Amino acid sequence: MPSYATPKSTMPPLPPRDALRLRHMLEAATKAVAYTHAHDRAVLDSDEMRALAVVRLLEIVGEAARAVTDSTRAQFPDVPWRQIDRALTNQS
Numbered sequence: 001m002p003s004y005a006t007p008k009s010t011m012p013p014l015p016p017r018d019a020l021r022l023r024h025m026l027e028a029a030t031k032a033v034a035y036t037h038a039h040d041r042a043v044l045d046s047d048e049m050r051a052l053a054v055v056r057l058l059e060i061v062g063e064a065a066r067a068v069t070d071s072t073r074a075q076f077p078d079v080p081w082r083q084i085d086r087a088l089t090n091q092s
Contacts, residue, residue: 018068022064029057036050036054
């Protein structure tokens with residue numbers, strides 16, 4: 001008889017700080033998308049407060065990505081960690 005129980009995850013648990021950083025990344029990215037959804041570049045050019053908010057949200061994504069540990073990064077190999085860090089925090 002088949003078991004319908006939810007299978008246990010094979011992924012090790014995330015360190016609490018990394019889980020928080022990933023949550024910050026998701027929340028900031030979601031807000032940035034919401035603030036720019038259905039608006040073109042002209043809106044950002046004319047609405048300084050909206051533009052500054054989006055820039056800060058993207059900085060938060062980059063700063064949080066930079067702080068994620070290597071072990072957590074290894075669990076999510078499809079995430080372009082270096083590109084996020086470089087693009088969103090002006091790092092080379």
